[in-house]
Amino acid sequence: MTGDYANAGYDEFVAAVAEGEAYYLECANGHGELPPRRVCPECGSTEFTEEPLPAAGEVRTYTVTHVAAPSFADDAPYVTAIADFGPVRITAQLRGIDPDDVETGMSVGLGVETTETTGADLLVVRPR
Amino acid sequence: MSDVRIAGVGLTRFGEFPDRTSRDLFAEASGAAIEDAGIDRSDVEALFYGNFMGALAEHQGHQGPLMAEAAGVSAPATRFESACCSSGVAVREAVKRVRNGETDVLLVGGAERMTNMGTAGATEALAIAADDLWEVRAGMNFPGAYALMARAYFEEYGGSQEDLAHVAVKNHFNALENEMAQYQKEITVDDVLEAPTVSDPIGLYDSCPISDGAAAVVLVSDEYAREQGIDAPVAVTGTGQGGDRMALHDRDHLARSPAADFAAEEAYDDAGVGPDDVEVAEVHDCFTVAEVLAIESLGLFEVGEGIDAARRGETSHDGAVPVNLSGGLKAKGHPVGATGASQIAELTSLLRGDHVNSEHVEDATCGVAHNAGGTVASCVVHVLEVAQ
Ligand SMILES: [Zn+2]
Numbered sequence: 258m259t260g261d262y263a264n265a266g267y268d269e270f271v272a273a274v275a276e277g278e279a280y281y282l283e284c285a286n287g288h289g290e291l292p293p294r295r296v297c298p299e300c301g302s303t304e305f306t307e308e309p310l311p312a313a314g315e316v317r318t319y320t321v322t323h324v325a326a327p328s329f330a331d332d333a334p335y336v337t338a339i340a341d342f343g344p345v346r347i348t349a350q351l352r353g354i355d356p357d358d359v360e361t362g363m364s365v366g367l368g369v370e371t372t373e374t375t376g377a378d379l380l381v382v383r384p385r
Numbered sequence: 386m387s388d389v390r391i392a393g394v395g396l397t398r399f400g401e402f403p404d405r406t407s408r409d410l411f412a413e414a415s416g417a418a419i420e421d422a423g424i425d426r427s428d429v430e431a432l433f434y435g436n437f438m439g440a441l442a443e444h445q446g447h448q449g450p451l452m453a454e455a456a457g458v459s460a461p462a463t464r465f466e467s468a469c470c471s472s473g474v475a476v477r478e479a480v481k482r483v484r485n486g487e488t489d490v491l492l493v494g495g496a497e498r499m500t501n502m503g504t505a506g507a508t509e510a511l512a513i514a515a516d517d518l519w520e521v522r523a524g525m526n527f528p529g530a531y532a533l534m535a536r537a538y539f540e541e542y543g544g545s546q547e548d549l550a551h552v553a554v555k556n557h558f559n560a561l562e563n564e565m566a567q568y569q570k571e572i573t574v575d576d577v578l579e580a581p582t583v584s585d586p587i588g589l590y591d592s593c594p595i596s597d598g599a600a601a602v603v604l605v606s607d608e609y610a611r612e613q614g615i616d617a618p619v620a621v622t623g624t625g626q627g628g629d630r631m632a633l634h635d636r637d638h639l640a641r642s643p644a645a646d647f648a649a650e651e652a653y654d655d656a657g658v659g660p661d662d663v664e665v666a667e668v669h670d671c672f673t674v675a676e677v678l679a680i681e682s683l684g685l686f687e688v689g690e691g692i693d694a695a696r697r698g699e700t701s702h703d704g705a706v707p708v709n710l711s712g713g714l715k716a717k718g719h720p721v722g723a724t725g726a727s728q729i730a731e732l733t734s735l736l737r738g739d740h741v742n743s744e745h746v747e748d749a750t751c752g753v754a755h756n757a758g759g760t761v762a763s764c765v766v767h768v769l770e771v772a773q
Binding site: 267298317318319321322323324327328330335337339346348349350356378379 | 505506508509512518519520522523524525526528529532533534536537540581582583584585586587630632633634635639
């Protein structure tokens with residue numbers, strides 16, 4: 258139920274991904290986090306730097322969703338994947354491959370596209 | 386510290402009752418619990434009430450006082466929200482309140498109205514238990530999340546959809562005689578495997594239904610039970626709660642549920658028992674794979690060995706440790722805010738000997754209830770024992 262309002266931190270991240278300048282927040286102890294974040298939930302560090310997100314991610318697990326919520330009804334069937342990008346993990350839609358050919362461990366790159374159903378911005382990974 | 390006794394339990398049938406308000410559902414369940422306890426309504430000192438999506442389903446916030454009124458109880462009331470373990474958390478806080486001597490009689494329970502939203506509406510509403518920015522906007526819904534975990538489990542420990550199908554078959558079998566269950570219908574492994582895929586490898590019959598219903602429990606101090614001559618043979622002897630990162634992708638393990646590990650250990654330590662003492666369990670099988678993760682977190686099976694427990698018959702009604710003799714969320718139903726309290730109600734009846742399935746655990750004196758929220762970013766575990 259995505260509302261029509263801004264989400265500072267998240268919106269800038271999505272815009273940066275669209276520009277090919279994806280980043281993540283790295284705490285003083287090397288933990289990777291997604292914005293917005295003031296305190297590292299892993300160690301309590303309050304000092305973050307923006308680091309470039311590695312270009313290549315690795316699919317850890319995935320599913321092919323056939324029955325979607327209304328806001329993704331026209332996207333189904335679609336692949337949802339969790340991918341590691343260095344120290345951060347991102348949940349995204351996996352496009353550009355037959356769902357039957359998806360495998361864990363495959364290399365993917367992150368981008369921003371739109372949903373078929375509502376046209377909302379969507380984090381997408383594609384094989385690279 | 387007071388011992389906490391379960392004086393009474395009450396349930397509505399779980400099912401599709403789209404025209405019933407949650408206040409009516411809770412009035413029925415709480416009335417049954419109070420009658421079962423044999424206490425005066427005027428003795429109830431507080432209501433702890435679990436509910437998840439009432440604001441979306443029936444445009445109703447601030448449900449605590451509404452539900453106290455519905456239950457005919459003149460006492461302060463608080464709503465607890467922790468996704469699908471909302472009433473599990475309410476039970477835990479109620480147990481602590483009775484233990485510390487502050488309260489002698491507490492009504493605790495929960496209700497959820499879901500089917501009036503339709504399947505699509507309820508699925509969308511349930512999704513708010515996930516991280517809206519980083520999961521929901523990417524199209525992850527709950528069947529999808531558990532499918533991500535199921536695949537991670539298969540990759541790490543092995544297992545198959547057929548193994549999971551046995552969980553669904555078992556839980557449907559257990560619900561056959563349970564008149565409070567949404568489904569009293571036997572299914573086969575082939576039925577499960579041939580059902581439409583929801584989110585691969587999760588199929589329609591791997592998933593719990595969308596349900597309406599309510600559950601309530603009356604907790605009392607053992608002093609109150611003694612003074613009032615109330616027969617309350619079952620005690621809550623252990624309580625534990627674990628938490629984890631909100632988004633599934635941020636977990637250390639995608640194929641395990643660390644919050645449940647923590648909750649189980651805390652509850653066992655609290656009760657002074659261990660997994661070997663458990664003779665019956667009610668666990669949060671929102672999807673078949675969730676039962677596997679639960680029985681491993683509870684220590685009933687080693688990590689990686691819970692997957693074929695149902696197939697081997699070890700968790701069936703005549704197995705070593707029957708799991709979900711009520712039918713579980715899968716067959717009994719899952720009105721989310723009622724589920725945690727419903728597990729306590731079912732387990733109490735099983736241990737007291739007045740459950741339709743009590744014959745399978747005739748000599749059991751120790752049971753455990755496992756109630757999870759979201760993708761197990763929240764988990765509550767309770768140990769129930771028949772008092773000596
Ligand atoms: Zn850190």
